[in-house]
Amino acid sequence: MPAHLRVSSRHRTPGPARTPLTDASANARATATLAGRRVGTVVATSGVAVSLTAVPASAAQPAESSAGILDLNALAGARALASAAPSAVAPVTATWSFDVPGATAVLPPLPPPVVEEAAARPDGPAARSSRRTEPTEPQELTAVGAPVPQSANGSAVVAVASGLVGVPYVYGGTTPSGFDCSGFTSHVYAQVGITIPRTSTAQRDAGTVVPRDQAQPGDLIWSPGHIAIYAGDNLQVDAPVPGKTVQIREIWQSAPLFVRIG
Incomplete structure (x- = not known):
């Protein structure tokens, strides 16, 4: 048979089976290997840093779960610290008050009364008013009767x-x-x-x-x-x-x- 008509009988050895879980594990290992350091995560409720350790590929861990380990002991300690922290609770009926020093208003003395000059004049309002209140003399009545023309x-x-x-x-x-x-x-x-x-x-x-x-x-x-x-x-x-x-x-x-x- 001519050489260009021969078909190779060699076949590629099939690799291990791939699943979504194996792909995720591989990605996690690669990320942890590149990081090679500790990453701190802040827990907002307590203010305590909980560490998340990136495990190198050489660690004795199963291949499927070597992506990272959450330190549960540290999380428990953070919860304990948050519970023990002092807190102040105000009742609904609480009111605010402020101490204000007393103040006293001091008014300036009133000026002396002003006497109008017109009241002292003989023809002023006071004089005219007094003249109006004085009794008037009765008018002389005409005598009844007259001589006969x-x-x-x-x-x-x-x-x-x-x-x-x-x-x-x-x-x-x-x-x-x-x-x-x-x-x-x-x-x-x-x-x-x-x-x-x-x-x-x-x-x-x-x-x-x-x-x-x-x-x-x-x-x-x-x-x-x-x-x-x-x-x-x-x-x-x-x-x-x-x-x-x-x-x-x-x-x-x-x-x-x-x-x-x-």
């Missing part, structure tokens, strides 16, 4: 009316304590025995209207909203308005009616 020619109505001069005006008044215009005229006529209505319009209608040049003292003088007694010589006696008193004055109405009663 000479132009009255002895008219009894004008004489009674003149005797009531000075009585204050009072709305709705019909007595010498106070009169309104028609209350005054009705009261005066009543004093001479003549009864006339209460209101000014009714009094106008109760008599006879006469021309002004024929009017006589004692006649009524009517104008819208007001009534008076004629005293002769362009004079009249009446109770004017609130704030005034019965008075004798000139006829001021522009076109009054003269009314004669009886």
Whole structure:
């Protein structure tokens, strides 16, 4: 048979069987051999270093478990040290307190009171206030009654009316304590025995209207909203308005009616 057609009958001797466990052991041995020194591992819970010894390949250990040995004795010692270490436990209800020295506040003295100059002046606020509180003197009242005008020619109505001069005006008044215009005229006529209505319009209608040049003292003088007694010589006696008193004055109405009663 030609040489290039011969097949070699030699075969490679099969090696040992490989498994994941054998591969892991081989890797561990290689790592330990390269390191050749001790590696320290820190245990966080106790602070004690526990040693992990890398075993060389020549050590008398089985091939499958020669990767490394954990020092269990050192770990037990670390646990013992952690258990024996002093510890402080605070209860849930614990509170913190601080000693604070006492402090006293000292205020500066108050300044003396300031007296306003205006209060001392005669025209200052204090002086004006004192003047307001002083009792005022009573005002002099107008004397009731007045001389009968000479132009009255002895008219009894004008004489009674003149005797009531000075009585204050009072709305709705019909007595010498106070009169309104028609209350005054009705009261005066009543004093001479003549009864006339209460209101000014009714009094106008109760008599006879006469021309002004024929009017006589004692006649009524009517104008819208007001009534008076004629005293002769362009004079009249009446109770004017609130704030005034019965008075004798000139006829001021522009076109009054003269009314004669009886």
